[in-house]
Amino acid sequence: xxxxxxxxxxxxxxxxxxxxxxxxxxxxxxxxxxxxxxxxxxxxxxxxxxxxxxxxxxxxxxxxxxxxxxxxxxxxxxxxxxxxxxxxxxxxxxxxxxxxxxxxxxxxxxxxxxxxxxxxxxxxxxxxxxxxxxxxxxxxxxxxxxxxxxxxxxxxxxxxxxxxxxxxxxxxxxxxxxxxxxxxxxxxxxxxxxxxxxxxxxxxxxxxxxxxxxxxxxxxxxxxxxxxxxxxxxxxxxxxxxxxxxxxx
Amino acid sequence: xxxxxxxxxxxxxxxxxxxxxxxxxxxxxxxxxxxxxxxxxxxxxxxxxxxxxxxxxxxxxxxxxxxxxxxxxxxxxxxxxxxxxxxxxxxxxxxxxxxxxxxxxxxxxxxxxxxxxxxxxxxxxxxxxxxxxxxxxxxxxxxxxxxxxxxxxxxxxxxxxxxxxxxxxxxxxxxxxxxxxxxxxxxxxxxxxxxxxxxxxxxxxxxxxxxxxxxxxxxxxxxxxxxxxxxxxxxxxxxxxxxxxxxxxxxxxxxxxxxxxxxxxxxxxxxxxxxxxxxxxxxxxxxxxxxxxxxxxxxxxxx
Numbered sequence: 001x002x003x004x005x006x007x008x009x010x011x012x013x014x015x016x017x018x019x020x021x022x023x024x025x026x027x028x029x030x031x032x033x034x035x036x037x038x039x040x041x042x043x044x045x046x047x048x049x050x051x052x053x054x055x056x057x058x059x060x061x062x063x064x065x066x067x068x069x070x071x072x073x074x075x076x077x078x079x080x081x082x083x084x085x086x087x088x089x090x091x092x093x094x095x096x097x098x099x100x101x102x103x104x105x106x107x108x109x110x111x112x113x114x115x116x117x118x119x120x121x122x123x124x125x126x127x128x129x130x131x132x133x134x135x136x137x138x139x140x141x142x143x144x145x146x147x148x149x150x151x152x153x154x155x156x157x158x159x160x161x162x163x164x165x166x167x168x169x170x171x172x173x174x175x176x177x178x179x180x181x182x183x184x185x186x187x188x189x190x191x192x193x194x195x196x197x198x199x200x201x202x203x204x205x206x207x208x209x210x211x212x213x214x215x216x217x218x219x220x221x222x223x224x225x226x227x228x229x230x231x232x233x234x235x236x237x238x239x240x241x242x243x244x245x246x247x248x249x
Numbered sequence: 250x251x252x253x254x255x256x257x258x259x260x261x262x263x264x265x266x267x268x269x270x271x272x273x274x275x276x277x278x279x280x281x282x283x284x285x286x287x288x289x290x291x292x293x294x295x296x297x298x299x300x301x302x303x304x305x306x307x308x309x310x311x312x313x314x315x316x317x318x319x320x321x322x323x324x325x326x327x328x329x330x331x332x333x334x335x336x337x338x339x340x341x342x343x344x345x346x347x348x349x350x351x352x353x354x355x356x357x358x359x360x361x362x363x364x365x366x367x368x369x370x371x372x373x374x375x376x377x378x379x380x381x382x383x384x385x386x387x388x389x390x391x392x393x394x395x396x397x398x399x400x401x402x403x404x405x406x407x408x409x410x411x412x413x414x415x416x417x418x419x420x421x422x423x424x425x426x427x428x429x430x431x432x433x434x435x436x437x438x439x440x441x442x443x444x445x446x447x448x449x450x451x452x453x454x455x456x457x458x459x460x461x462x463x464x465x466x467x468x469x470x471x472x473x474x475x476x477x478x479x480x481x482x483x484x485x486x487x488x489x490x491x492x493x494x495x496x497x498x499x500x501x502x503x504x505x506x507x508x509x510x511x512x513x514x515x516x517x518x519x520x521x522x523x524x525x526x527x528x529x530x531x532x533x534x535x536x537x538x539x540x541x542x543x544x545x546x547x548x549x550x551x552x
Contacts, residue, residue: 040520044467045312071312087522213310213317214519216282218275220295220324221310225303232303232324237279 003082009142018061027054029118030093030241034215036085037071047071048212050114064113101179108134108185123150134168137161169196191249204244210235252536253543259411259436263290267529270515271349276335291345296377299357301327306459316467320460336370351377363407379417379442391417394429401433415439427481437488441474467516468494475507482508498531508549
């Protein structure tokens with residue numbers, strides 16, 4: 001695909017906008033693509049990056065990623081007009097709410113982007129969303145305005161430098177009633193959320209990440225276990241989004 | 250010019266010499282969504298054990314320069330489910346099936362091989378005696394020539410299909426293991442499995458893989474693999490399936506010149522999901538350009 005824009009969002013997070021041949025209409029919120037780094041000779045493993053948005057009308061695919069190593073550093077150096085080999089969409093995304101009512105969307109750090117397309121879709125379908133976006137501190141904040149178009153956004157930072165101070169679980173108003181909770185972020189956050197809502201009648205979804213090799217379910221590199229620890233599930237194939245009662249966090 | 254890419258592997262006819270390697274291709278379904286599996290010479294399925302195995306903790310995979318490390322730990326659904334769910338589907342795809350078999354004991358191997366042979370759902374067995382990522386998992390069988398010969402002898406008694414033994418590179422003289430497998434009754438040899446490696450996370454100051462060590466594969470191991478195929482081909486008169494960093498038709502040709510009859514493609518599938526059909530096309534083009542009419546013409550020509 002062709003790079004349209006590769007824009008710095010924070011010190012280490014960038015938004016890559018691509019255009020060209022892609023199955024835009026097949027991409028559902030929460031799915032990911034597998035991106036080839038260079039010609040693959042030095043970097044044989046593609047980098048799994050979640051889809052922030054796939055826009056069929058504009059023919060654009062947006063990927064938001066954090067620069068963590070050589071592969072994502074290479075990606076951050078691409079600019080308009082460069083070609084990038086993108087394979088996907090892959091995996092299973094977020095399920096639609098099963099009943100009418102308000103939903104809660106909770107994202108942490110670089111786990112926020114895959115929730116963008118979800119928030120947009122839900123708003124389009126007429127669902128009201130409360131959106132909680134958690135960051136480490138002010139310097140890490142991005143896309144809070146973008147999300148505000150689709151619901152009521154609460155921002156929190158660990159040090160209180162922007163928005164409310166504390167973890168996402170500390171700013172959730174538990175007097176509200178939501179049918180469904182959608183979350184993506186660090187595993188500790190997902191675990192805390194599930195514990196926080198224990199006993200409540202709410203359908204929860206978590207998006208997991210793991211080091212992957214094939215990205216299509218063939219190598220069993222990125223598995224997680226069910227809560228009993230007896231059944232392995234492939235994050236790239238059965239996930240990355242799982243109903244939270246189906247996985248061990 | 251028409252080129253003949255067929256190969257006769259111990260009585261098993263393949264339409265071409267390219268097959269995905271065990272562990273890199275599941276039981277075929279996943280890549281079967283992207284291209285028709287009947288383009289392949291054969292499919293070598295994931296290592297199958299007598300009972301289901303969850304495998305190692307994650308992280309199980311990591312990239313290194315020109316390759317990757319894996320420590321999956323032989324995760325697989327176990328023989329019963331493989332026979333009930335996986336092989337029936339794959340056997341309808343019009344492609345020969347090699348079932349890779351792993352175990353902890355001689356009895357494990359014999360039980361699995363016996364039931365797979367009697368199921369009629371496979372065309373060949375690849376005995377995995379070289380997985381570096383589990384404590385037992387067969388590696389003990391793969392590094393001791395006497396133990397290996399005894400294992401192959403026992404498996405041979407219950408194996409009615411062509412029997413390939415997949416050799417470990419983590420030995421001093423791979424030829425000795427090849428000779429042991431041959432004298433135990435193997436019909437052919439596959440080599441190489443992965444080389445044991447490690448990568449340290451500089452931030453955490455610990456190995457990246459939960460298993461600490463993992464098997465190195467990909468482009469970086471190709472020269473080692475070619476050398477080992479060459480050495481084994483000099484000493485053992487059995488068909489060899491070569492593997493280790495096969496990324497292109499030219500890589501496949503290199504293994505064949507070193508003495509391989511066919512090649513397996515592993516890590517390349519992850520870099521390019523269409524690697525296998527691409528490599529088949531490239532090998533055909535290479536043969537046409539070089540005026541090579543059949544694989545036999547170049548097989549072992551470098552020896």
